[in-house]
Amino acid sequence: MDILVCARKVPDTAENEIALNRAGNDIERDDLVYTVNEADNYAVEAALQITEKFAGSVTVVTVGGDNDDDVPRREMAMGAHHGVLLADESFNGSDGRGIATILKAYVQRNHFDLILTGAQGEDGAAQVGGMLAAMLDYPFASLVSSIEVLDGGKLRIGREIEGGNREMNEIDLPCVLSIQTGINEPRYVGMRGIRQVASIPIAVLDASDLGLDTAPVGAVAARVIRTDYFVPPAGGARVLAGSRPEIAEELLEIVMSKRGLS
Amino acid sequence: MEYPSPAAANYWGIPGRTLFALLCLLGTFCFCWIIARRLKPLARAQDDPRFDRPLARLRNVLQYWLLQWRHPRYPLAGTLHLFIFAGFLVLAVRAFAMLIVGVSATFVPPGGPAYDVLRAYAATVVFAAVTAAALRRLIAKPARYQPPAGSGKGRPADAIFLLGLIGILMLADGLIESSAAAGQARSLPALSLAWLLQQAFASLSSPTLRGLYLGGYLLHALTFFFLLCYRPFGIQFHVETSLFTIYFAKLDRELLKPVRWGVPAENLDRLKSLGVKSFEDFTWKHMLDFYSCADCGRCSDQCPAYAVGRALSPRFLTTKARDYSFRHYPVLGSAANGTPLAGNLYSEEEIWSCTTCGACERECPLLIEYIDKIVDLRRGLVDDRRVPQPLQKPLKALEVRGNPYGKPERKRADWANAEVPVLNGADAHQDTLYFVDSITSYDDRIQAIGRATAGILSEAGVHFGILGAAESDSGHDVRRFGEETLFLALRDYNTQAIRRAGVRHIVTSDPHAYNGLKHDYTGLPPVEHTSQVIARAVRTGTIRFDPLANRNDVYTYHDPCYLGRHNQIFDDPRYVLDAIPGMKRVEMSRCRDRSFCCGGGGLALFHEVKEDERMGVRRVRMAAEAGANVMVTACPFCMVNLEDAIKVAGMEGQMAVIDLVELAAQQVVRQAVLPALGKGVN
Numbered sequence: 001m002d003i004l005v006c007a008r009k010v011p012d013t014a015e016n017e018i019a020l021n022r023a024g025n026d027i028e029r030d031d032l033v034y035t036v037n038e039a040d041n042y043a044v045e046a047a048l049q050i051t052e053k054f055a056g057s058v059t060v061v062t063v064g065g066d067n068d069d070d071v072p073r074r075e076m077a078m079g080a081h082h083g084v085l086l087a088d089e090s091f092n093g094s095d096g097r098g099i100a101t102i103l104k105a106y107v108q109r110n111h112f113d114l115i116l117t118g119a120q121g122e123d124g125a126a127q128v129g130g131m132l133a134a135m136l137d138y139p140f141a142s143l144v145s146s147i148e149v150l151d152g153g154k155l156r157i158g159r160e161i162e163g164g165n166r167e168m169n170e171i172d173l174p175c176v177l178s179i180q181t182g183i184n185e186p187r188y189v190g191m192r193g194i195r196q197v198a199s200i201p202i203a204v205l206d207a208s209d210l211g212l213d214t215a216p217v218g219a220v221a222a223r224v225i226r227t228d229y230f231v232p233p234a235g236g237a238r239v240l241a242g243s244r245p246e247i248a249e250e251l252l253e254i255v256m257s258k259r260g261l262s
Numbered sequence: 263m264e265y266p267s268p269a270a271a272n273y274w275g276i277p278g279r280t281l282f283a284l285l286c287l288l289g290t291f292c293f294c295w296i297i298a299r300r301l302k303p304l305a306r307a308q309d310d311p312r313f314d315r316p317l318a319r320l321r322n323v324l325q326y327w328l329l330q331w332r333h334p335r336y337p338l339a340g341t342l343h344l345f346i347f348a349g350f351l352v353l354a355v356r357a358f359a360m361l362i363v364g365v366s367a368t369f370v371p372p373g374g375p376a377y378d379v380l381r382a383y384a385a386t387v388v389f390a391a392v393t394a395a396a397l398r399r400l401i402a403k404p405a406r407y408q409p410p411a412g413s414g415k416g417r418p419a420d421a422i423f424l425l426g427l428i429g430i431l432m433l434a435d436g437l438i439e440s441s442a443a444a445g446q447a448r449s450l451p452a453l454s455l456a457w458l459l460q461q462a463f464a465s466l467s468s469p470t471l472r473g474l475y476l477g478g479y480l481l482h483a484l485t486f487f488f489l490l491c492y493r494p495f496g497i498q499f500h501v502e503t504s505l506f507t508i509y510f511a512k513l514d515r516e517l518l519k520p521v522r523w524g525v526p527a528e529n530l531d532r533l534k535s536l537g538v539k540s541f542e543d544f545t546w547k548h549m550l551d552f553y554s555c556a557d558c559g560r561c562s563d564q565c566p567a568y569a570v571g572r573a574l575s576p577r578f579l580t581t582k583a584r585d586y587s588f589r590h591y592p593v594l595g596s597a598a599n600g601t602p603l604a605g606n607l608y609s610e611e612e613i614w615s616c617t618t619c620g621a622c623e624r625e626c627p628l629l630i631e632y633i634d635k636i637v638d639l640r641r642g643l644v645d646d647r648r649v650p651q652p653l654q655k656p657l658k659a660l661e662v663r664g665n666p667y668g669k670p671e672r673k674r675a676d677w678a679n680a681e682v683p684v685l686n687g688a689d690a691h692q693d694t695l696y697f698v699d700s701i702t703s704y705d706d707r708i709q710a711i712g713r714a715t716a717g718i719l720s721e722a723g724v725h726f727g728i729l730g731a732a733e734s735d736s737g738h739d740v741r742r743f744g745e746e747t748l749f750l751a752l753r754d755y756n757t758q759a760i761r762r763a764g765v766r767h768i769v770t771s772d773p774h775a776y777n778g779l780k781h782d783y784t785g786l787p788p789v790e791h792t793s794q795v796i797a798r799a800v801r802t803g804t805i806r807f808d809p810l811a812n813r814n815d816v817y818t819y820h821d822p823c824y825l826g827r828h829n830q831i832f833d834d835p836r837y838v839l840d841a842i843p844g845m846k847r848v849e850m851s852r853c854r855d856r857s858f859c860c861g862g863g864g865l866a867l868f869h870e871v872k873e874d875e876r877m878g879v880r881r882v883r884m885a886a887e888a889g890a891n892v893m894v895t896a897c898p899f900c901m902v903n904l905e906d907a908i909k910v911a912g913m914e915g916q917m918a919v920i921d922l923v924e925l926a927a928q929q930v931v932r933q934a935v936l937p938a939l940g941k942g943v944n
Contacts, residue, residue, distance in 0.1 A: 033662050188649035192747040195531055
């Protein structure tokens, strides 16, 4: 099975202290460390587990700037077979629909049985997977928490429903799935792994390589524009007092009232 | 009357000489065959250069083999073993002489009257010792011989059988001696085993005595060769291998084994695979360790991971590998190629459960190595990208930001409130680097240790500075968690930064950084732990301490593994404590080189292992049992683990922890220019 995983770069929330910029419409990016979006690693792991069982290949594609080849490269250090960077001046500032349009152009020039995305970009809107599926006219399932390959070009996929319930679906290939974190345990990418793929060339494709009409992509075509960015006031912390059973009881009440347990 | 020698006697019509010659040949052939098969995996193993420094190795043989140096650490079992071992040494000449007597009627065994007396008592002592050891296994059943929970039942029969065979050997010897003496009306050393038998045989007829003599001889020869060929099948193999295991034992215990001997760090990227993944990835010496383990259980008895119910028993780590070797390299039949070890022979949980505290290695009477094996197994897992999820984030943060918390580099010196100079290599006045390391730089609680360190160094008259944002994590525990490539990157980065600083001394309050800079790094100025610097300052009178305010407190010192066991710094911290007027100090039952690990440092803080109880909780209880209400440690990781443990154990208000530098900074009579820094103590 040939699988495409769409991954992208985000500011690493674990390794940054996020602060707003002066204009207040974005975060201060000068001192940031970037990383592959966490959920995308789960998608790559899911793809690798499928190809380890049923043969095939895993290709990781990212839409980004000229220097963003480290995203597919890191996923190749994880074990992905191919990495592709879609980069073009005209792509800058694309909204979700623009990104989906670029990815669609890439998918149509290749053959993939299955397309995976992370459930959501850490700074994103969980929209590209669904839009890409619609543009390709593929079936789509979001927040997938288990994948089982069935005979006859089908998958059985599990989805988590609000409240901890699960539903199972059958879906025809080719399809697009957005992968929930927790579906697996992504394998470790060490420095040695990264060095071993450091010299492997990553294909860089621009708009003309993709045969893409740039009118619907980029900042000009974007129809969703961020106008503000702020940190909401904190909810406040409380220190519970009393004996241990009392504390435990109170804690349970709070959790229940926030519908954390069911 | 004089008996005919066994060589000249007839056994069921077979001339004794022929019978014993055949027995000798068969026994020797079988033994050589088995040993050749046992050596087979060693020939396929990784290289391990252990042929250097013969004098140091012979010294080890003298101390740990001949003098059995570590055995008395377990007084009863150790003493029994001492007796058996000494008896064996005395009887070795006799045993070989007896074999020759079987084939030569004219051979006169070497020795003399003195040796005859000595060996008679040696046999008696060995017999008594194996009897006592067997009874101990049958009746007292010490807990450390039991297998870990869930690993099946113990096999006391193995040990009893071996002890029984030795007993039979001694009885046979006594039988030969006593029947001959009874026949000759010769007196034997009083109260020896042979003497006792002689008394029992007093009324027997001459032909009966002759039968006993020849029968005893045959029994001796049969038992001797059976034992010889049986030993390479279990714990008793150490009789043959221990001498070699100790001779080839690791001399530089403080150095971690390189990924592969003979491959310099810069060429590691060219290796196809790192670490131990299959049995043949172990070095030949490590395989020899597996053969040599006597299953005495002291390693696991001391192991903190085993004590709190983690999935690790160092003893089983070894015996499982030995059994694996016997299964895959059988005495008869062809050697089978191994399966991956992790996930089969060892669970991943087991491999990640070790804190590398070194208690097992410190205890093993045969100097068997454990940490190198654990780290090699981890290197294999890391290379296969199998790293527990909770460790992946800190490892990536270390790669990207040089600290496991993922905090910005520019905040690395925030703890110092800009009161400690950042070294730039230009100011020769500051000749000492205070290497802070990540936890002291970033952890809110531990930053106080950093400030106390700066304060006490000033009082001690040390002209020091820090690297600030140019410092990176020492990588000490990155390396011990198997991420060699990342460690090398951190090491190279720090080495350059330290060289640029142009200092002549390095000081740190973090034993992990201390051990790393001292042993994992090369080409750095000498490294000291603050406890050494403070002890010197007290000795020279540079600093003095005010009396303790609260005279009711009872202190106990917890030896951090990487300061004590790994670097033998036991006395300096205690000396500093005892220099504080009004100090009441007690020792925990597990102290100094038997200190009980608090739960592990570095990445261990990020990795929750399945266990029944936290090591730190166990340790805090030990302090309470010793009668202390303040624990003093000298390691930031111990501080984190012990403070957590006090909360978990519900002992807040009854037990407190303070770092040695915090206590010193709190008690020091102030003279120096950095008064504010010393006030960081909570």
